[in-house]
Amino acid sequence: MxxxxxxxxxxxxxxxxxxxxxxxxxxxxxxxxxxxxxxxxxxxxxxxxxxxxxxxxxxxxxxxxxxxxxxxxxxxxxxxxxxxxxxxxxxxxxxxxxxxxxxxxxxxxxxxxxxxxxxxxxxxxxxxxxxxxxxxxxxxxxxxxxxxxxxxxxxxxxxxxxxxxxxxxxxCGQCVSACPVGALSGGGAVNKKLCGENIFKYGFRFFQKFMEALYEKPDPEVQKIIRGYELREMWQNFMTGNYYYCFECQSQCPVSSVNTLE
Ligand code: B12
Ligand code: SF4
Ligand code: SF4
The missing domain is CATH 3.40.109 (NADH Oxidase)
Structure with a gap:
């Protein structure tokens, strides 16, 4: 061939x-x-x-x-x-x-x-x-x-x-103005923290805080387990579905020869 x-x-x-x-x-x-x-x-x-x-x-x-x-x-x-x-x-x-x-x-x-x-x-x-x-x-x-x-x-x-x-x-700047948390400033710059907090509302960090909240005064060993790599891996295993909470900078982009926005 x-x-x-x-x-x-x-x-x-x-x-x-x-x-x-x-x-x-x-x-x-x-x-x-x-x-x-x-x-x-x-x-x-x-x-x-x-x-x-x-x-x-x-x-x-x-x-x-x-x-x-x-x-x-x-x-x-x-x-x-x-x-x-x-x-x-x-x-x-x-x-x-x-x-x-x-x-x-x-x-x-x-x-x-x-x-x-x-x-x-x-x-x-x-x-x-x-x-x-x-x-x-x-x-x-x-x-x-x-x-x-x-x-x-x-x-x-x-x-x-x-x-x-x-x-x-x-x-056109529509993506920048559509961002609900001001994470975009144009030129491709993204405030990853602001965006991440918005799209992963119930993501890994939420889960980690949730687990910590189960203990009123977390003892150091428990905290070590909760903050450990294994839990992060476990969290990924839970994620067979999807958990994004924002699509604005993708969905408001008007460029397309195939899709119509109306
Ligand atoms: C980590 C990650 C995130 C992080 C960090 C994003 C980031 N900007 O790095 C967070 C959680 C914030 C995030 C958010 C989103 N993400 Co995301 N994310 C990723 C992931 C898993 C890894 C990206 C990575 O390695 N970043 C680290 C380095 C490479 O990034 P960097 O240091 O910022 O480098 C960039 C700049 O230097 C830039 N750059 C370099 N030269 C130039 C020149 C110009 C002119 C410009 C403008 C930029 C530029 O290019 C580099 C990237 O190519 C990818 C999947 C993948 N494997 O690619 C998806 C991915 C990028 N995400 C995606 C999407 C869709 C999103 C969200 C819309 C959320 C959602 N609903 O899905 C938002 C959009 C935020 C935004 N406008 O960027 C898509 C993008 C699709 C596309 N059309 O490009 C990807 C590719 C997932 C996929 N497989 O489809 N994401
Ligand atoms: S995904 Fe939402 S929060 Fe993140 S940069 Fe795009 S519009 Fe902003
Ligand atoms: S064409 Fe799309 S990516 Fe470019 S500025 Fe407009 S909305 Fe943003």
Whole structure:
């Protein structure tokens, strides 16, 4: 099979298994992630970046549970597509790994910030899926920011897509003014603490405080257990569903050749 046949087949597999957009980036063009990528799979050459679109009406709904339900589905589509591509590549004898869109993730100590094994916004920009918006997110021509992103790391040496030359964000500022907690100031800057407190209202920190509140005067050993790594891991295990409480900077982005906001 020629390199271009393989490339086409990969994209067909991705698009027929849940992806709405797919692009390819070489590992050499993701130098910030090289060490983590080689830990996932030594001698990896390429990353297939997969994006699945949200239902815009769902993430704009005043009923947040609809947005959460849609998010579960959209993450599932990312996972289905990434696993299909990975299995397809393995059937062609190229070791490949589907990488999570979000969790499981290495949960560092509070305050250090969560970091994905691959930053999917960055990979999406470099694979030509779109460009950075004022909201700091990946903005695509087709679906604006209303997408979820994941992908596959593979040893297959694939021809990469070129990053877009144009700026897809129209700099209207709607994402910045839509943020209910003032976490966005434009130019991609995000106050992660303000945003995190808003989107994870009942997330890990809530759970940790809840557990602590069970003890009027927590004895040091109990506190150590409650603040330990195991509990953070356990919390992730609980999270088979979705728990975001804000979608404004994604859902208010007007860029889209496919979705309509009206
Ligand atoms: C940790 C995390 C968060 C944290 C921190 C976010 C952050 N900005 O880093 C918190 C909890 C705040 C958060 C919030 C949200 N998140 Co979040 N998050 C992640 C996660 C798991 C890891 C990100 C990471 O590694 N950050 C650490 C480093 C890389 O970030 P950084 O130091 O800020 O570096 C960035 C800047 O330097 C910027 N940058 C560099 N050069 C330039 C140049 C320009 C011009 C600009 C503008 C920016 C820019 O690019 C880097 C990122 O590529 C990713 C999944 C993943 N694996 O990528 C999802 C992810 C980024 N989140 C996502 C979403 C949708 C959200 C929320 C809307 C919440 C929700 N309802 O889901 C908000 C949006 C907040 C915002 N406007 O950024 C999507 C983004 C989809 C998209 N269209 O881009 C992702 C990719 C999840 C997914 N798989 O789809 N998130
Ligand atoms: S997800 Fe909500 S709180 Fe976070 S930056 Fe976007 S609009 Fe603001
Ligand atoms: S809402 Fe406007 S400024 Fe924000 S990312 Fe979308 S196009 Fe860019």
């Amino acid at each position: 020629t390199k271009s046949d393989l490339r086409k087949q990969i994209k067909d597999v991705a698009l027929s298994n849940g992806a709405d957009l797919v692009g390819i980036v070489n590992v050499t063009d993701l130098p910030e992630h090289k060490d983590r990528i080689f830990r996932i799979i030594p001698h990896a050459q390429s990353v297939v970046v997969i994006a699945a679109r949200h239902s815009l009406a769902s993430i704009r709904s005043a009923n947040n549970q609809m947005a959460q339900f849609d998010t579960i589905h959209t993450y599932n589509e990312c996972a289905r597509s990434a696993h299909s591509v990975s299995r397809f590549l393995e059937s062609k004898r190229f070791p490949s790994v589907a990488v999570p869109a979000f969790i499981p993730i290495d949960m560092q100590d509070p305050g250090k910030g969560m970091r994905g094994e691959i930053c999917w916004r960055r990979a999406g920009v470099r694979a030509g899926l779109g460009s950075y918006g004022e909201n700091g997110l990946l903005v695509t021509k087709e679906f604006g920011s209303a997408i979820r992103i994941s992908g596959v790391v593979t040893v297959a040496e694939l021809d990469a897509d070129s990053p877009l030359e144009e700026d897809v964000c129209n700099h």
